[in-house]
Amino acid sequence: MGIDIRKAVPHDAANACALLRRSIAEVCEPDHRGRPEVLDAWLANKTPETIAAWFASPTNHAIVAERDGQLLGLALLTQAGRVALCYVEPGALRIGVGRALLAAVEEQARAWNIRKLNLHSPESCATFYERHGYANAGLEKSCFGLECNLMWKQLDAKPEEMDAKRKRFCNCSE
Template sequence: MNIRAATADDGEPAALVLRRSIAELCGRDHENDPALLASWLANKTAEHFRDWVRAEDTLCLVAEGDDGAILGVGLMSRSGEIRLNYVSPDARFQGVSSALIRAFERGAAQLGVARLTLNSTATAHRFYLARGFRDEGQPQTGRLRENIYPMAKVLSQTEA
């Protein structure tokens, strides 16, 4: 697996990974509610992905397999907010999301950012806890069926 900066050419396959990951792996959060799922997927399009790639205030990454297929998609603001971290259902439990987190930690260190933040779904909450993130404040209710967990991780010098 290779983690690299995303390009505009990744738009279609990356959007497919995002959409499949949400639809197939985040059922606990959307409970297959068509309106809720449609709302969550609304901006997970190739064109929105290309906008994220072109944005100067974000770091957009993809994880690709040995065959070049996109296995995961991640997006982090240059201030250290992880906005996307999704894995293809075909690559679940193969370390893709963990590799994206490590890449964000390295990127944050290069940018001089000492703390990562994110809003975790209920589905991913345990994953982030296991990677050193801690809950920050009370879970938030919102557009998903389950709570959203504000989380943060302080980066140490050894993670740079």
């Protein structure tokens, strides 16, 4: 009963949309705190049609995590090295779904010869990415008005090199 990772297809869009919306509303509640101006902006492009287009785009690598046919998570990597989506079903947190999705995205990035990944993480999820080797470059306002952590990871770096860069792009000690 492991977690299966597979390429997302446009047919997955409706279920993926429902999962995204639940995850943002519930898991990210400490970040948006139910503020309609933030939550509505965050959810505005989370429609089955938009998600199907993201999944179908040849410049995106979209994957889903399943167990026994049930969708547990999804992730999307762009060819520009941006992890645009990495969301887990609220009831499936802390069982390895996010870790499996992130590992699969990083594997695809390496196959595309992408050396550095970046993403915006809400504050409540930043520690997850830090545990998986992402450096936190500080807060940045997202397109939907939420202060998010700009996270990045050098894929070809050794773990000890990443430790030295963990806090800032500039490699300063603060």
